[in-house]
Amino acid sequence: MSENIIELINISKDYDGTEALRNVSLSIKKNEFVTLLGPSGCGKTTTLRIIAGFESPTEGTILFEGENINSLPPYKRKVNTVFQRYALFTHMNVFENVAFGLRIKKYDNKTIKEKVNNVLHMVNLSGFEKRSVDSLSGGQQQRVAIARALVNEPQVLLLDEPLAALDLKLRKEMQIELKQMQKRLGITFVYVTHDQEEALTMSDTIVVMRDGAIQQIGTPVEIYNEPKNAFVADFIGESNIIDGVMLRDYLVRFAGHEFECVDKGFGENTEVDVVVRPEDIKITREEDGMIKGIIKSVTFKGVHYEMIAEANGIQWIIHSTAMSPVNSRVGLNIYPNDIQIMKKVVAE
Amino acid sequence: MKTRWIATPYIVWMIIFTVVPLLLVFFFSVTVQTDDGIVFTLEHFKKLMEPIYLKVLLRSILLAFVSTLVCLVLGYPMAMILASSDLKRKNVLVFLFVAPMWMNFLLRTYAWLTLLEKNGLINSVLSIFGIKPLNLLYNNLAVLLGMVYNFLPFMVLPIYSVLSKVDKSVIEAAQDLGANNFKVFTKVTFPLSLPGVASGITMVFMPAVTTFVVPRLLGGAQFTLIGNLIERQFVLVGDWNFGSAISIVMMILILISMGIMSRYETESVEGGFFG
Numbered sequence: 341m342s343e344n345i346i347e348l349i350n351i352s353k354d355y356d357g358t359e360a361l362r363n364v365s366l367s368i369k370k371n372e373f374v375t376l377l378g379p380s381g382c383g384k385t386t387t388l389r390i391i392a393g394f395e396s397p398t399e400g401t402i403l404f405e406g407e408n409i410n411s412l413p414p415y416k417r418k419v420n421t422v423f424q425r426y427a428l429f430t431h432m433n434v435f436e437n438v439a440f441g442l443r444i445k446k447y448d449n450k451t452i453k454e455k456v457n458n459v460l461h462m463v464n465l466s467g468f469e470k471r472s473v474d475s476l477s478g479g480q481q482q483r484v485a486i487a488r489a490l491v492n493e494p495q496v497l498l499l500d501e502p503l504a505a506l507d508l509k510l511r512k513e514m515q516i517e518l519k520q521m522q523k524r525l526g527i528t529f530v531y532v533t534h535d536q537e538e539a540l541t542m543s544d545t546i547v548v549m550r551d552g553a554i555q556q557i558g559t560p561v562e563i564y565n566e567p568k569n570a571f572v573a574d575f576i577g578e579s580n581i582i583d584g585v586m587l588r589d590y591l592v593r594f595a596g597h598e599f600e601c602v603d604k605g606f607g608e609n610t611e612v613d614v615v616v617r618p619e620d621i622k623i624t625r626e627e628d629g630m631i632k633g634i635i636k637s638v639t640f641k642g643v644h645y646e647m648i649a650e651a652n653g654i655q656w657i658i659h660s661t662a663m664s665p666v667n668s669r670v671g672l673n674i675y676p677n678d679i680q681i682m683k684k685v686v687a688e
Numbered sequence: 689m690k691t692r693w694i695a696t697p698y699i700v701w702m703i704i705f706t707v708v709p710l711l712l713v714f715f716f717s718v719t720v721q722t723d724d725g726i727v728f729t730l731e732h733f734k735k736l737m738e739p740i741y742l743k744v745l746l747r748s749i750l751l752a753f754v755s756t757l758v759c760l761v762l763g764y765p766m767a768m769i770l771a772s773s774d775l776k777r778k779n780v781l782v783f784l785f786v787a788p789m790w791m792n793f794l795l796r797t798y799a800w801l802t803l804l805e806k807n808g809l810i811n812s813v814l815s816i817f818g819i820k821p822l823n824l825l826y827n828n829l830a831v832l833l834g835m836v837y838n839f840l841p842f843m844v845l846p847i848y849s850v851l852s853k854v855d856k857s858v859i860e861a862a863q864d865l866g867a868n869n870f871k872v873f874t875k876v877t878f879p880l881s882l883p884g885v886a887s888g889i890t891m892v893f894m895p896a897v898t899t900f901v902v903p904r905l906l907g908g909a910q911f912t913l914i915g916n917l918i919e920r921q922f923v924l925v926g927d928w929n930f931g932s933a934i935s936i937v938m939m940i941l942i943l944i945s946m947g948i949m950s951r952y953e954t955e956s957v958e959g960g961f962f963g
Contacts, residue, residue, distance in 0.1 A: 394860055414863040421864045427857035431879045440875070441865035492865065 344403075345370045345496060345528050346391060351400035353386055353552075360386045361397070361552045368496075368530060373522055375531045375539040378549035379575070384532045387549070388498050391530060392421050419496040420489035424504060426481045428473040434460070434484055435469035441492040459491040462521070479510050486518075496528040503538065515541050536576050540564065548572050569682050573615040580621070580656055584614040584681070592681060596652040597631050599674060603681040613682045618646070618659040620678035629671015635664050716932035732933035741917070741934075748914035749941070751828065752897035755835035756843075759892045760885065762836070763843035767884070768877075770844070771851035782848075789841055797834055797905050804830060804906070826908035834902040842891040850884030851877070886952035894942055914938060 346368040353361040361383045368374050376384035389395040390402065393414035402409050409417060420441070429437050435456055442452045460466050463483040473481060482502060489497055502518075503511045519542045522529045533539055539546050540560045548555040548563060548571075556568040567573035570581045584594030589604035594614045606612060626632050633651025640663075647658045651672055664670055720729045735741065770781055788796060803809045804824040811821040824830060854877065862876045900915030907913075912920075914934065921931030 392860075392864060394863075413868075414860070415866045415868050419864075421861070423857045423861055425855075425857065427855060427861040429858065429861075429876060429880075431876075431882075440862070440867075444866040444871055444875075488861075488865070 343369050345405060346530075347401075347403040347406075348387070348390070349401040349403065351387070351390060351397045351402070353383075353390065353395065354398045359552055361390075364400070364549075364552070364554055366547060366554065366557070368528060370495075371526050371528055373519070373529045373531065373542060373544045375533060375543040375546050376549060377533060377536060377539040377546050377575075378555075379534055381551075382549040383552040384534075384547075384549050385500055386552075388421075388500055388530060388532050391496075392419055392498050393417050418494060419498055420492050420494040421498040421500065422482075422485050422489050422502045424500045424502065426485040428481060428484055428488070430473060432473070433469065434465065434471050434473060434476070437473060437484055438488045438491050440488060445492075455491050456487075459487045462490070463487045478505050479514070482506065482514070486521075490521075490525070490527075494527065496530060497522075499529060499531045501533055502531075504533075504535075511538075518542065540576070548575065550575075566680065567615060567682065570613045570615070573613075573680065573682070578618050578657055578659075580616045580618065580654075582614045582616070582654060584612050586610045586612045586681060590676075592679065595631055595654050599630070599679055600676045601679040601681060602676050603679075606681065606683070611684055613684055615680040615682060616656075616674055616678060618657040619644070620674065621656060621658045622673040622675075623647075623649075623658060623660060623662070623664055624671045624673055626669045626671045629673055631672050633670060633672055635666050635668050635670060638663060638666055713932045713935055716929050717936045718933075720929055732930045733937070735930060736933060736937060744912050744917055745914055745937075748897055751831060751835070751913065752893055755832055755839065755896050756889055756893045758832070758836045759840050759843040760889065763840055763888065764847060764885070766840075767844045767847035767851055767881075770848045771854075785841060785844065793838065794901060796838065797902055800830075800834055800837065801825070801905055804833075825906060826911065828907075830906040831903050831911065831913075834906040835896050835899065838899075838902065839892040839896055842895070843888040846887040846891065847881055847884040850881050854880050882952050886949045890946055890949045893945060897942070898938060 344367045346366075348364055348366040351361055351364045352359065364383070364387060366374075366387075376387055378384050386395060390397050393409075393412060396410065404412075404418065429440065432440070438456045438459060439452050442455060447455070456469075457466070460469065463486055465480065465483050465487065468476070468480070468484075473484060476484065482505075485502070499518075503514050506514060515538060518529075531539075531542065540563075543560055545557060546560055546563045547557050550571055556563060556572045558566075563572065563576055567576060567579075573579045573581060582594045584592050586592050586603075586606040586609070587598065588608050589606075590601055592599050592601045592603070592612065592614060631651045633649045633656070636648045636650050636655070639646045641659075644659045644661050645663045647660065647664060649656045649658055649670060649672060656672065658672075717732055718728055718730065719726045720731065736745075766785075770778060770785070773781060801808075805811070806821050806823075806825070808824070810824060815821065858876060858880070859872055862872045867875060898915045898918075900913065900919045903911050903913045903916055918931050918934050918938070921927045921934065925931075
């Protein structure tokens with residue numbers, strides 16, 4: 341048996357003629373933290389719901405530990421879900437919410453009490469057993485939702501934008517907590533989010549999706565440093581995406597200048613997309629720059645300044661800890677390692 | 689408060705049409721007209737304790753109770769079907785369901801009369817097959833039928849409105865945690881719909897226990913429920929005092945049942961009428 345716990349093979353999903361998913365194939369390993377990332381409507385939630393069993397694919401196969409579970413109803417699957425808006429049972433207190441799954445499975449009261457108390461302790465909600473869920477804050481409700489899923493000791497936990505409703509500070513804390521929990525419990529997490537920073541922080545593997553199709557699968561570092569196409573580059577962090585021409589191996593022309601690069605194999609005089617991260621553009625004195633331009637605006641972002649420079653007819657986004665004043669003339673340098681060349685995406 | 693004067697018409701309205709009549713009913717119920725003028729008495733209430741009247745009271749409550757129960761058993765699945773059907777179908781269904789209510793109550797009940805009569809539609813059809821005419825009218829069942837028919841929407845609509853507000857992801861959460869359809873219903877859907885059930889019961893039980901049109905038309909002249917008893921005191925006998933006393937007792941009974949029901953209508957366990 342492979343170490344893949346879940347495999348999606350050529351999954352497609354139609355809703356009344358509109359395609360929500362197109363030919364999605366994905367392998368999820370045991371104990372992996374996989375994030376489905378993309379803008380709203382990209383099919384990430386649909387993918388999650390297909391794994392949970394709330395939707396059935398129009399085409400394709402879902403394997404769980406190598407077995408086809410296409411027709412298995414949700415209540416028989418060994419996965420549990422943390423819903424976007426928690427979906428807690430408002431007619432039960434915290435203890436009964438968490439105990440729900442165990443009661444269905446007919447555990448005896450002593451075991452239920454023990455397991456529920458354990459998991460509530462784990463999510464820092466000891467002492468909240470008798471509280472009604474309506475009286476809890478968003479963060480606490482979210483913990484109840486996680487506890488309610490985890491108490492069943494699922495092999496796979498599905499999380500549908502679980503932190504979307506929380507404020508920034510709480511969200512950051514919960515990101516770290518969730519990640520630690522996942523490592524400690526050794527559970528496979530499949531996590532849906534539209535927040536690229538969240539995805540980069542938490543994941544072992546990121547699956548970038550768009551219009552129902554997978555754009556790229558890779559580790560956070562791979563996705564960030566080597567985006568496969570302009571969409572991924574643009575979605576993951578800010579980027580300067582420029583039309584360029586690959587003159588030959590290791591030489592690319594864009595913004596009216598020829599740059600050395602580390603890419604090859606595109607052929608000669610091929611049109612390409614060039615991606616340069618804002619932090620990879622180095623500002624120097626005008627006479628030292630590969631290209632010359634003028635600073636149009638400066639915004640203080642906390643750790644760095646975000647500057648927009650105009651050079652050779654292109655607006656460049658530049659991140660730097662050193663500030664260059666507005667209207668100052670500067671030189672811009674981009675070094676070979678910081679240039680990412682991608683094939684042009686054929687317009688759809 | 690500056691805007692208080694806006695409420696004045698309503699307060700005047702309530703005083704004229706609610707408070708004063710109530711006080712009058714109460715006044716009549718505890719007084720009697722004698723040669724010496726009007727004197728205080730509780731004899732009307734004592735009269736109500738006589739077996740013949742107690743029997744009527746009991747019968748009214750029993751019939752109302754049974755019709756409420758039948759409405760619940762018939763209405764709950766109906767409400768579920770309404771709540772779960774998709775939008776286009778739902779509007780048609782709700783329309784079909786509510787349309788009869790646009791007709792006059794009396795008219796609807798008369799319609800049943802012509803259906804159930806000895807020479808009515810049902811018996812005519814049966815006679816084609818050589819079945820002797822049945823006594824469909826003027827018995828408990830006919831009255832029950834009339835009540836259920838008339839009051840069913842009042843059971844379905846509150847349950848439907850609560851059910852349609854239940855978050856679908858809560859149902860999915862229950863399935864996700866291992867509950868099959870039956871468990872989802874008993875452990876999640878039904879408990880969450882209890883406020884609707886409670887107001888449905890109140891809205892059916894109250895008119896059912898006091899109705900006098902249905903028993904008079906479908907139950908016949910000798911079929912007496914508490915509503916008929918009250919009506920007769922005012923219209924035929926002219927004993928306003930006794931009629932008022934029965935009304936007061938009815939009101940107290942209804943208040944008690946409402947009090948019990950309102951405990952379930954509030955969504956949290958802590959709140960409620962007697963909270």
